[in-house]
Amino acid sequence: MTARPAPTETPVRMHRPKAQLFHVLAMLWVFPSLGALLVLLLNSGRWLHAESLSALVSSTRFEQWIAVLLLLLHAAFFLLARHYHRNEIPREVQPESLDADK
Numbered sequence: 828m829t830a831r832p833a834p835t836e837t838p839v840r841m842h843r844p845k846a847q848l849f850h851v852l853a854m855l856w857v858f859p860s861l862g863a864l865l866v867l868l869l870n871s872g873r874w875l876h877a878e879s880l881s882a883l884v885s886s887t888r889f890e891q892w893i894a895v896l897l898l899l900l901h902a903a904f905f906l907l908a909r910h911y912h913r914n915e916i917p918r919e920v921q922p923e924s925l926d927a928d929k
Contacts, residue, residue, distance in 0.1 A: 841917035849908035853901065860901045863894035 870891055877883035 840920040842920055843911060843915040843917050846908060846911035846915050849904050849911055853904040853908045856897075856901045856904055859897050863897040866890055866894040867898075 870888065873886045873888075874883055877886055
């Protein structure tokens with residue numbers, strides 16, 4: 828009796844598109860965040876000598892506000908990646924899209 832080869836079934840691949848998107852964004856956003864930290868650290872002398880919260884806000888320059896916004900976006904990308912990794916239902920990758928990748 829000869830052994831028959833097992834029927835080859837294409838493996839089902841699963842992915843989470845939103846989780847993948849925000850994971851990549853969070854990883855790549857490290858570079859703008861490092862620049863933002865540099866801007867904040869180089870100009871932090873004004874903040875250290877501020878006497879009140881209103882003086883601190885008024886002494887903040889435009890590029891520092893942009894740096895803070897970049898850091899907040901990095902935190903948002905990280906939190907969204909974590910949220911979708913835990914809560915998004917995995918989707919099946921269609922076989923025709925697998926052939927197009929080759």
